[in-house]
Amino acid sequence: HLFIHSISIFQAVLIILHLSPFGSLLFSPFSSHLSSSSPIPHRERESFDSESLLSPFPQISSSGGISAMDRSPKRRSISPDDATRFPDEVLERVLALLDSPKDRSAVSLVCRDWYSAESWSRRHVFIGNCYSVSPEIVARRFPRIRSVTLKGKPRFSDFNLVPDNWGADVHSWLLVFASEYPFLEELRLKRMRVTDESLEFLALNFPNFRALSLLSCDGFSTGGLASVATHCKNLTELDIQENGIDDFGGEWLSCFPDNFNTLEVLNFSHLNTDVNPDVLERLVSRCRSLKVLKVNRSISLDCLQRLLVSAPQLTELGAGSFSQELTPRQHADLEHAFGLCKNLSVLTGLWEATAMNLSAVYPACSRLSFLNLSYTALQSQELASLLPHCPCLRRLWVLDSVGDKGLEAVGANCPSLEEIRVFPADPFDEDMINAVTESGIVAVSQGCPKLHYILYFCRQMTNAAVATVVRNCPDFTHFRLCIMNPGQPDHTTNQPMDEAFGSVVKTCKKLQRLSVSGLLTDLTFKYIGKYAKNMETLSVAFAGSSDLGMQYVMEGCSKLRKLEIRDCPFGNAALLSGLEKYESMRSLWMSACNVTMNGCRVLAREMPRLNVEVMKEEGSDDCKADKVYVYRTVAGPRRDAPPSVLTVSSL
Amino acid sequence: VIINVVFCPMELQLGLSLPTAVTAAPFDLNGGAELQRKHYYDNNNNANKRGFDLAFPCTTTTTCKTESCDVDDASDIRSSPETITLPLFVWSANGGREENNLSHHGYIVERCTTSTKNRDRICRCDRSKCGRNEEKEDDDDDELQIVGWPPIRPWGRNKFEESNAIGRNIYENTIGCGLEEANNNYDGRDNNNNITRSIMSINGSRSSRFVKVKMEGVGIIRKINLSIYHSYPALIRSLLILFSKHCQNSSSDDDEDSGKKYTLMYQNKAGDWLTAGDVPWQKFIRSVQRIEILMR
Numbered sequence: 051h052l053f054i055h056s057i058s059i060f061q062a063v064l065i066i067l068h069l070s071p072f073g074s075l076l077f078s079p080f081s082s083h084l085s086s087s088s089p090i091p092h093r094e095r096e097s098f099d100s101e102s103l104l105s106p107f108p109q110i111s112s113s114g115g116i117s118a119m120d121r122s123p124k125r126r127s128i129s130p131d132d133a134t135r136f137p138d139e140v141l142e143r144v145l146a147l148l149d150s151p152k153d154r155s156a157v158s159l160v161c162r163d164w165y166s167a168e169s170w171s172r173r174h175v176f177i178g179n180c181y182s183v184s185p186e187i188v189a190r191r192f193p194r195i196r197s198v199t200l201k202g203k204p205r206f207s208d209f210n211l212v213p214d215n216w217g218a219d220v221h222s223w224l225l226v227f228a229s230e231y232p233f234l235e236e237l238r239l240k241r242m243r244v245t246d247e248s249l250e251f252l253a254l255n256f257p258n259f260r261a262l263s264l265l266s267c268d269g270f271s272t273g274g275l276a277s278v279a280t281h282c283k284n285l286t287e288l289d290i291q292e293n294g295i296d297d298f299g300g301e302w303l304s305c306f307p308d309n310f311n312t313l314e315v316l317n318f319s320h321l322n323t324d325v326n327p328d329v330l331e332r333l334v335s336r337c338r339s340l341k342v343l344k345v346n347r348s349i350s351l352d353c354l355q356r357l358l359v360s361a362p363q364l365t366e367l368g369a370g371s372f373s374q375e376l377t378p379r380q381h382a383d384l385e386h387a388f389g390l391c392k393n394l395s396v397l398t399g400l401w402e403a404t405a406m407n408l409s410a411v412y413p414a415c416s417r418l419s420f421l422n423l424s425y426t427a428l429q430s431q432e433l434a435s436l437l438p439h440c441p442c443l444r445r446l447w448v449l450d451s452v453g454d455k456g457l458e459a460v461g462a463n464c465p466s467l468e469e470i471r472v473f474p475a476d477p478f479d480e481d482m483i484n485a486v487t488e489s490g491i492v493a494v495s496q497g498c499p500k501l502h503y504i505l506y507f508c509r510q511m512t513n514a515a516v517a518t519v520v521r522n523c524p525d526f527t528h529f530r531l532c533i534m535n536p537g538q539p540d541h542t543t544n545q546p547m548d549e550a551f552g553s554v555v556k557t558c559k560k561l562q563r564l565s566v567s568g569l570l571t572d573l574t575f576k577y578i579g580k581y582a583k584n585m586e587t588l589s590v591a592f593a594g595s596s597d598l599g600m601q602y603v604m605e606g607c608s609k610l611r612k613l614e615i616r617d618c619p620f621g622n623a624a625l626l627s628g629l630e631k632y633e634s635m636r637s638l639w640m641s642a643c644n645v646t647m648n649g650c651r652v653l654a655r656e657m658p659r660l661n662v663e664v665m666k667e668e669g670s671d672d673c674k675a676d677k678v679y680v681y682r683t684v685a686g687p688r689r690d691a692p693p694s695v696l697t698v699s700s701l
Numbered sequence: 702v703i704i705n706v707v708f709c710p711m712e713l714q715l716g717l718s719l720p721t722a723v724t725a726a727p728f729d730l731n732g733g734a735e736l737q738r739k740h741y742y743d744n745n746n747n748a749n750k751r752g753f754d755l756a757f758p759c760t761t762t763t764t765c766k767t768e769s770c771d772v773d774d775a776s777d778i779r780s781s782p783e784t785i786t787l788p789l790f791v792w793s794a795n796g797g798r799e800e801n802n803l804s805h806h807g808y809i810v811e812r813c814t815t816s817t818k819n820r821d822r823i824c825r826c827d828r829s830k831c832g833r834n835e836e837k838e839d840d841d842d843d844e845l846q847i848v849g850w851p852p853i854r855p856w857g858r859n860k861f862e863e864s865n866a867i868g869r870n871i872y873e874n875t876i877g878c879g880l881e882e883a884n885n886n887y888d889g890r891d892n893n894n895n896i897t898r899s900i901m902s903i904n905g906s907r908s909s910r911f912v913k914v915k916m917e918g919v920g921i922i923r924k925i926n927l928s929i930y931h932s933y934p935a936l937i938r939s940l941l942i943l944f945s946k947h948c949q950n951s952s953s954d955d956d957e958d959s960g961k962k963y964t965l966m967y968q969n970k971a972g973d974w975l976t977a978g979d980v981p982w983q984k985f986i987r988s989v990q991r992i993e994i995l996m997r
Contacts, residue, residue: 206849206852208852208854209848209849209850209852209853209854210848210849211848211849266854292854473853474851474853476924477851477853479924507851507853532851532852534850534851536847536850589852591850591852616849
């Protein structure tokens with residue numbers, strides 16, 4: 051007998067687990083997220099919701115017989131085991147504290163009571179592929195959702211490999227949400243199509259709406275933002291990032307009412323047109339809870355200085371243009387303003403920062419954990435001057451203009467560094483003399499043993515360097531190497547880069563995400579299939595020698611969830627080797643490979659719960675499947691596909 | 702202009718494919734595509750080779766570089782939207798760049814310029830037969846671009862312009878060697894502080910205008926953003942900085958009047974090579990495609 055009021059809820063949960071005969075099923079530790087109010091970045095919210103959404107309720111041989119798809123809530127089950135019989139209300143209260151989708155999925159599989167308690171207590175749902183499920187099914191499965199994260203187009207749409215009118219329109223979701231989740235508070239969309247009408251509909255139909263985040267979306271304009279600003283009375287978050295939008299001017303910012311003061315997150319850094327700095331300053335000064343402010347390039351340094359003075363509580367700052375020439379007085383004022391910001395943990399923006407101006411940010415860097423310098427092409431000495439001021443740096447994004455010397459400075463000054471991303475300043479300039487090479491990445495790995503995330507664009511690499519890097523940092527979870535010239539071998543030995551990635555997968559047992567590049571034969575994939583047992587995402591381009599390559603991966607990588615392939619010699623045999631795998635994956639993308647329509651038809655016939663879609667290029671061979679996108683779904687074939695997207699049926 | 706045919710269009714139509722890639726889009730000569738041509742810098746200044754496209758009749762939808770053709774502005778070319786089926790990626794900063802650069806074996810791109818965006822079509826052909834010249838010319842340009850590669854998001858990313866470094870250099874450094882200044886048809890701006898200030902305050906310059914600059918005898922081609930300059934002297938100064946180390950004589954002390962003289966040439970949209978400075982700056986900016994510094 052448990053006296054819930056006298057012990058903490060967490061202890062109660064633990065006791066439930068120990069006593070429950072199914073406790074052993076709950077192997078994953080609880081997450082430390084206690085509150086769901088802080089926005090969790092897309093990356094961290096990994097989806098296991100799709101499993102509980104899609105898989106029918108398993109046949110657990112336990113008491114009482116459990117029927118699949120039992121959706122009647124609030125019914126007490128007849129369980130012979132007293133210890134698991136809790137009043138629903140108590141169970142829901144306890145389970146409401148769980149945030150991690152993995153934990154929730156595990157909980158929902160325990161028994162029917164827990165399934166329904168979990169579904170009633172779930173407030174947030176993450177849908178990694180908007181076509182894997184329909185909004186009606188989601189609403190039936192989780193009746194009390196307050197926060198939705200939706201992802202739409204395949205990732206390669208970022209690189210213009212997907213037609214503009216492909217789909218992933220959010221409007222049909224909003225229509226269902228308006229009736230099923232009228233109290234929706236948060237909506238986070240990635241790679242979805244969002245129109246101004248949808249934004250207006252959102253603003254008008256959800257009175258409790260608080261947080262809107264749009265990343266890599268398209269289809270809307272600043273008019274849609276104006277609707278949101280005008281009508282969402284309780285808005286706390288407006289995060290507009292890297293979208294393809296029509297920017298008709300900055301008047302949307304003036305649409306926030308004069309008494310509006312609840313904003314906590316404001317990010318408009320990628321809008322191009324000017325906003326009124328006075329309007330922004332007034333907005334910032336009355337929103338006392340503002341924690342995240344990321345402005346666009348139109349905001350001058352004078353304005354930024356005033357913003358910082360009125361909002362020193364900021365934890366994340368995206369500065370605007372940083373190239374303006376400052377008088378000594380202005381520089382001192384700016385430096386003083388940065389000095390007021392004692393809580394800054396994220397600093398980004400800093401467009402085209404000059405060395406002189408960059409020194410103004412030093413006073414704010416002492417607690418900085420994430421520094422994004424990818425909007426300014428710093429030289430190595432500028433980076434070397436800046437880094438000693440950031441002792442706590444954990445994440446760093448830079449351009450390759452810093453060169454190997456700059457990366458040596460990183461290795462020397464950032465012992466706590468966990469993530470580094472090096473982007474090309476000019477991806478198409480082969481004459482780039484200061485770009486980074488294999489020495490840079492080795493230097494970083496030598497100085498930063500905690501490194502676990504790397505994204506590295508370079509023009510040359512060697513097998514030995516990669517082996518050294520993973521030897522220095524064996525804990526990589528994300529290893530994304532892009533040698534920008536496709537099919538380029540090791541530049542010292544002229545051998546393929548097979549051994550490089552072989553060493554990565556052999557050494558880094560925790561590897562979750564891998565992107566390969568350079569000249570690669572099937573051997574790379576043999577290594578991947580054999581060693582990369584925890585890998586969930588694999589991106590392949592211009593690699594491989596035969597179908598065997600992909601077969602190795604499909605057969606060996608048991609945890610694979612997302613596979614994207616372009617320009618590789620993998621054909622139908624390769625595609626069909628993963629037949630049994632695709633239902634446990636989120637999606638497969640294959641473009642410019644050797645797959646034919648016939649192969650797709652066979653796949654569609656054998657696996658009816660997959661959508662096999664082919665995007666045809668005009669004028670190409672009728673039997674070629676130019677771009678293939680395969681994903682699991684419980685919603686059946688798409689009904690909104692444009693003419694260029696064919697859903698392959700087995701006919 | 703020196704133009705060479707780099708591949709055989711007939712082979713493209715047969716849809717040859719690379720060992721590692723398939724789907725050669727058939728090459729449509731009349732589809733409003735302007736070919737990417739490889740340029741070779743010929744020391745004999747042989748500017749009379751006819752390009753591939755000149756062998757084919759002009760229609761209103763094809764680009765034509767002959768003087769006799771009415772269609773003389775590449776930006777007038779429009780392809781009917783139906784022929785462009787692939788949304789294609791051109792690394793465009795804020796205004797769209799004029800040139801695509803990425804040397805890569807065997808991947809050839811047709812270029813359809815539309816009024817709003819640059820769109821490229823990918824065409825793959827058999828590497829061995831495409832005739833792409835294997836010799837590594839240092840002044841290789843007008844290279845080929847693959848759709849969606851490198852995999853970087855086109856928006857929001859680092860739009861650094863090399864001009865930024867030049868601007869700072871002008872601010873901090875002095876000028877190197879002597880350069881024969883072009884005739885001054887510029888807009889009369891004062892040479893000194895105004896220029897450096899206009900270069901420094903780039904604050905959100907939205908349209909970039911990148912052109913390649915090659916100096917005779919120098920292996921490396923540089924690229925600059927013309928949109929930040931407002932006059933010929935400004936441009937010349939920054940070019941001096943860029944190529945300063947190649948300008949120096951062996952006796953690097955004297956960098957004033959002694960030493961070599963250079964001439965600034967540029968290639969306009971029609972493909973002709975002209976001396977820079979003859980036309981007003983604004984007209985120059987609109988028509989320049991690439992720049993060369995020749996020793997005279």
